[in-house]
Amino acid sequence: QVQLVESGGGLVQAGGSRRLTCGFSGGIMSAHGMAWFRQAPGKERREFLGAFTWTGDRTDYANSVKGRFTISRDNAKNTMYLQMNSLVPEDTAVYYCAAAQWGSGSSSEAHYHYWGQGSRVTVSS
Secondary structure, three states: OOEEEEEOOEEEEOOOOEEEEEEEEOOOHHHEEEEEEEEOOOOOOOEEEEEEOOOOOEOOOOOOOOOOEEEEEEHHHOEEEEEEOOOOHHHOEEEEEEEEEOOOOOOOHHHOOEEOOOEEEEEEO
């Protein structure tokens, strides 16, 4: 059974940076599409941020984070990263990584079979 574990969240000042890590276990990471989502306080739906297809192609980023956030993956380390720069209070959210076997990098939550527990990032002004 695939398991995902996010880490690296915490409190950061506006303008600062943070790197989140998603650890993958219980399967072959290179056979999975991987994505980052976030859920802001009071929002019902998760916001798609960016993803990789299972072949390693990176999708486009959400407009809200384009130019500030970068996703990367290291299949050898079974790890995916989310580098967040120039953070603003509106980036405050719980950040989730997700995986789908033979995934296409879809922006739809329903595409992903596996989810981490989330890592909270709070950006103070």
